[in-house]
Amino acid sequence: MDKIIVRGGKRLEGEVNISTAKNSVLPIIAASILSGDKCIIESAPMLEDVFVISDVLRTISTEIDIDSKTNRILIDSSNIKDCEASSELVKKMRASFLIMGAMISRFGKFRLSLPGGCNIGTRPIDLHLKGFSALGAEVSVGHGYVEAQAKKLIGNKIYLDFPSVGATENIMMAAVMAEGETTIENAAEEPEIEDLAKFLNSMGANIIGAGSGTIHIIGVKNLKGTTHKPIYDRIEAGTFMTAAAITRSKIKINGIDERHLKPVIAKLTEAGVNIKIEGNSMVIDGDRDLKPIDIKTMPYPGFPTDMQSQLSGLLCTVHGTSIITETIFENRFMHASEMKRMGANIKIDGRSAVIEGVDRLTGAEVRATDLRAGAALVLCGLAAEGETEVTDIYHVDRGYVNIEKKLKGLGADIERAKM
Numbered sequence: 001m002d003k004i005i006v007r008g009g010k011r012l013e014g015e016v017n018i019s020t021a022k023n024s025v026l027p028i029i030a031a032s033i034l035s036g037d038k039c040i041i042e043s044a045p046m047l048e049d050v051f052v053i054s055d056v057l058r059t060i061s062t063e064i065d066i067d068s069k070t071n072r073i074l075i076d077s078s079n080i081k082d083c084e085a086s087s088e089l090v091k092k093m094r095a096s097f098l099i100m101g102a103m104i105s106r107f108g109k110f111r112l113s114l115p116g117g118c119n120i121g122t123r124p125i126d127l128h129l130k131g132f133s134a135l136g137a138e139v140s141v142g143h144g145y146v147e148a149q150a151k152k153l154i155g156n157k158i159y160l161d162f163p164s165v166g167a168t169e170n171i172m173m174a175a176v177m178a179e180g181e182t183t184i185e186n187a188a189e190e191p192e193i194e195d196l197a198k199f200l201n202s203m204g205a206n207i208i209g210a211g212s213g214t215i216h217i218i219g220v221k222n223l224k225g226t227t228h229k230p231i232y233d234r235i236e237a238g239t240f241m242t243a244a245a246i247t248r249s250k251i252k253i254n255g256i257d258e259r260h261l262k263p264v265i266a267k268l269t270e271a272g273v274n275i276k277i278e279g280n281s282m283v284i285d286g287d288r289d290l291k292p293i294d295i296k297t298m299p300y301p302g303f304p305t306d307m308q309s310q311l312s313g314l315l316c317t318v319h320g321t322s323i324i325t326e327t328i329f330e331n332r333f334m335h336a337s338e339m340k341r342m343g344a345n346i347k348i349d350g351r352s353a354v355i356e357g358v359d360r361l362t363g364a365e366v367r368a369t370d371l372r373a374g375a376a377l378v379l380c381g382l383a384a385e386g387e388t389e390v391t392d393i394y395h396v397d398r399g400y401v402n403i404e405k406k407l408k409g410l411g412a413d414i415e416r417a418k419m
């Protein structure tokens, strides 16, 4: 297992390139099995999660060729035979459950191990299952499996009790070839959903309104192969924005879409960071006297829960009191106890964290408890006095392409080592 060692205190400078989005590419890989033709994903991020979902698909006889030199993924699902995927891999990554909708749509039945994922909350799948049932599938859960089958899926009106990203995507994939029209109301509005719809439409689907709270899916008879480049990763961009802020540095970030970063830009600006957008690039200047801020995570376009840990790390270094409220996941403050080992002053009260900024964080051995918590600890290490070792870095590798190389390119004193 790897760890990352950071010697803090260096200012960052220069430019960094953002990869395409993990949360776009995973549902897109799942969706590519809908047609049986070949699909190509260009500029794909070479991430652990991408390798895991590819391995899950290989267990059901999908051929996947990942070329890490050209960042191209070729998916050929013409030979899928098995209508069951039971694997430790499915338990390892919650996004594996995204193949369920596509498989029911194409084959009318599928049986899958119940998903696992980051340890940030209970993360049920009831909304996904309600959606499949509304489309006419018979769904059962038992013995660690979910099973769904339907002679024919029929479009319906589906209201989501909560705008779940995964449920919106899974239902969209299940509905693309259903008979008639499906409407998803209170759908998640994340940009990655719009990107998935763009991919599906280029396969021949008829989806209108993705990216808004109401999505209409008019069923089509069949889909064909396509080629697609996913959108930039707004969370990776936000993480590098926070790296500039926490080290009070000025850097340029290439590969951003301002529209997708609005809540992060708003909050960092409120804290006193200076941000200038130039097309698909941003110059971010954190070399300022920063102010404490309050943050509440919300479904998009609210402040993303996936940026909460990183901003918490930043606010540990900003004098004054900041309050963070997490409304999406119930167990997403695991970074707090690790940050305390670095001298942070954080008190957790239910779904809120009260942070008092300290003069300096101090290097320590800390553990990445989940993906974004791990990234946040690396950021804290950049600002801390002395050496920080972040262990269990495999969590970070799930969602960041070469995080230490990108930070080193900006001048950070950082390296990867074996544990």
Ligand code: UD1
Residues within 6 Å of the ligand: 022, 023, 024, 026, 094, 095, 121, 122, 123, 124, 125, 126, 127, 128, 129, 162, 163, 164, 165, 166, 167, 188, 192, 305, 306, 328, 329, 330
């Ligand atoms: C996706 C993202 C993840 C991000 C999250 C919230 C991917 C691969 N992952 O995860 O990075 O943190 O959105 O922005 O895109 N819920 C239910 N029942 C369900 C489904 C969800 O109660 O059937 C609840 C969850 O427990 C959670 C909330 O809804 O409290 C949000 O989950 P959801 O939007 O589904 O997140 P994911 O799709 O798992």
